[in-house]
Amino acid sequence: MNIAVARLQSGRQDIAALASNENPDGCSPDVAAALANLEPSRYSDHACTALRAALSQRLGVTSDRIVAGNGSEEMIAAICRAVLRPGSVVATVCPGFGLHEIEALANGARVEKVGMRPELDFDIPAMTAILERAPEIFFLSSPSNPVGPALDREGLTRILAAVSHETLLVLDEAYFEFTNEDTPDALAALSATNLAWVILRTFSKAYGLAGLRVGYAVTSDVRLARAMSAAKTPFNVNAAAQAAAVAALNDEAWMQSSVARLKRERARVADAVAAMGLSAARSQTNFLFIDVGLESRTAFDHFLANGIIVKPWKEEGYGTFIRVTIGTPLENDRFLKALRDLLRT
Incomplete structure (x- = not known):
């Protein structure tokens, strides 16, 4: 799902696109x-x-x-x-x-x-x-x-x-x-x-x-x-x-600086997810693979209602997992808040 479709379906303009593992810092x-x-x-x-x-x-x-x-x-x-x-x-x-x-x-x-x-x-x-x-x-x-x-x-x-x-x-x-x-x-x-x-x-x-x-x-x-x-x-x-x-x-220096920041954010988000009692795979990427404990499409709909696009996983045996990109600190905070709200429902 792209940002335009997410805006149309959610009714929100402030979309955090966290499904496709793009770099939130842009490029050099x-x-x-x-x-x-x-x-x-x-x-x-x-x-x-x-x-x-x-x-x-x-x-x-x-x-x-x-x-x-x-x-x-x-x-x-x-x-x-x-x-x-x-x-x-x-x-x-x-x-x-x-x-x-x-x-x-x-x-x-x-x-x-x-x-x-x-x-x-x-x-x-x-x-x-x-x-x-x-x-x-x-x-x-x-x-x-x-x-x-x-x-x-x-x-x-x-x-x-x-x-x-x-x-x-x-x-x-x-x-x-x-x-x-x-x-x-x-x-x-x-x-x-x-x-x-x-x-x-x-x-x-x-x-x-x-x-x-x-x-x-x-x-x-x-x-x-x-x-x-x-x-x-x-x-x-x-x-x-x-x-x-x-x-x-x-411009290797720009890339390395961006990667270092994203790795710090990845660790912060992973720690927050673990503190909620959820299972996330150890990651050496710019995303996390998280078992949210309920059908991934249900989780996707919840995040979309909050203006956040995540990737619901559908392969057999992994239907309760989502993949979420590490975004900006603000985007990551929005994701974590929406995740906490999901667990309360």
């Missing part, structure tokens, strides 16, 4: 300066040359192994089109990011899921067991969307040891910038293997460019990058998105 001021020099009459660079060069320098990966997309979501679709055939098997985690399943199904694959542990952490033994069956692709978001935890060093090591050469490991790191300092460097770990892999990242979250839609994939080899590039449309990343992403990437 350098982005506006970059967009001011744009020539809208010209097509964008279909190869995203400047953006890929900037990412190459930042990540220490050659640019021919980087593919840019219209959000990392387009990269998920490109991976599936490049790799899957009817009857292929794709494995992923539940609850999880819907497109890991949707794009696989759209390309004729069968999807097998492994659940999270009851304490809302990764079930590493179950994940290694499903990897032993050598699915064509294993999609794994770490940090997890919608739950929040990230793989620790032991978990990552065990996953990599279980991946066969017949499986493409796709590690979706959309919330990479929000992880703790002791979270292992998956890019370095994967680079030290001879496995086939893709790491997905985005400018939509920490960098605040959700409205421009730009993300990227880092691949294990040039062949895989070329296959993904061939599976997407030309001019897929518009000129504004490319310019904005380069500007945002070059």
